[in-house]
Amino acid sequence: MSRQVRVAVFRPDDERIGDAVELLSSLGADPVPDPMLAVEATGRTPEDAPYVILTSKTGVELAAERGWKPAPETTLAAIGPATAEAAREVGWEVDLVPKEYTSAGLVEALEGHIEGVRVEVARSDHGSDVLTDGLRAAGGDVHETVLYRLVRPESAGHSTERAAEGELEAAAFTSSLTVEHFLEAAAERGIEEAARKGLSSAVVGAIGDPTRETAESHGITVDVVPGEATFESLATAVVERAAPSYHE
The missing domain is CATH 3.40.50.10090 (Rossmann fold)
Incomplete structure (x- = not known):
């Protein structure tokens, strides 16, 4: 039996978020799309x-x-x-x-x-x-x-609520700005510390070292940085880390 893996993804609200959702679904994950960039x-x-x-x-x-x-x-x-x-x-x-x-x-x-x-x-x-x-x-x-x-789109931020409630198994940050906008959206909702805590029990991926450094400077532990700075590599690495197969 495979573990459920809800992955927050923050790509811009154009074909990139659609492609990201499609890719994560193909990897067996449950995407939580929350565009953080416009x-x-x-x-x-x-x-x-x-x-x-x-x-x-x-x-x-x-x-x-x-x-x-x-x-x-x-x-x-x-x-x-x-x-x-x-x-x-x-x-x-x-x-x-x-x-x-x-x-x-x-x-x-x-x-x-x-x-x-x-x-x-x-x-x-x-x-x-x-x-x-x-x-x-x-x-x-x-x-x-x-x-x-x-x-940051006005509608962005529902993933911060999922994080605060412990309802994310993973998050895939694709730029320093997605990290900053995630935390800003959480702060506006009064749940920044809860969202950060929720991420601490999830697998957090950063597309490259600059994004990792930004996340860590804000107290977010990064678990995965792919060898290649592409979303496909990031998504694959995050899902593989968050969803090892297991048997009851």
């Missing part, structure tokens, strides 16, 4: 530069919708396979995807190539300083364009 476009597009970095599928889609495309001589870098796939779907050639799908991975991939060179970073308003600081340390002339803002 996108507000700024209307801006990336500036042309010898190197342009895109850090999300959302950024690609917003730039493409406004008619932007990389110049033929531009080296286009994507932070990971999902971003790269989105770029290829709109007809752009992706020149670089780092081995490690993180800001630090991008910096490592570009070190030695960008000294004195203009580097455009196009992303959300909550992008990590690890990327821009690291590129500057590598000698790059870095410019950042905010393509969109990430806000």
Whole structure:
């Protein structure tokens, strides 16, 4: 007999939350979808530069919708396979995807190539300083364009109540902001400490080390960080940890 595994998932309220629910269901889990992010476009597009970095599928889609495309001589870098796939779907050639799908991975991939060179970073308003600081340390002339803002939807937070009641076996955090928004939603309900306690008895997954560090800085113990920073890897690792088969 398999253990019931209710997994809170916080992907944005678009096709990503639907895909997450489908994936978790296919893994035998009971998804608890609670989108913690909503996108507000700024209307801006990336500036042309010898190197342009895109850090999300959302950024690609917003730039493409406004008619932007990389110049033929531009080296286009994507932070990971999902971003790269989105770029290829709109007809752009992706020149670089780092081995490690993180800001630090991008910096490592570009070190030695960008000294004195203009580097455009196009992303959300909550992008990590690890990327821009690291590129500057590598000698790059870095410019950042905010393509969109990430806000907490008004409806977000029912998963915090489930956590406070001990009704979650797992939670899958996909960014530092999802951690912060989860705790903000709990605080608004007056159940922040109860929700944090509920997570302490659940399996908590973080998509990468920056998300893990944020969670731990807020007193949330992280049990799982997948080797690959993708939602599929995160979901699989969380469910495997939370739902070992057992026999009565």
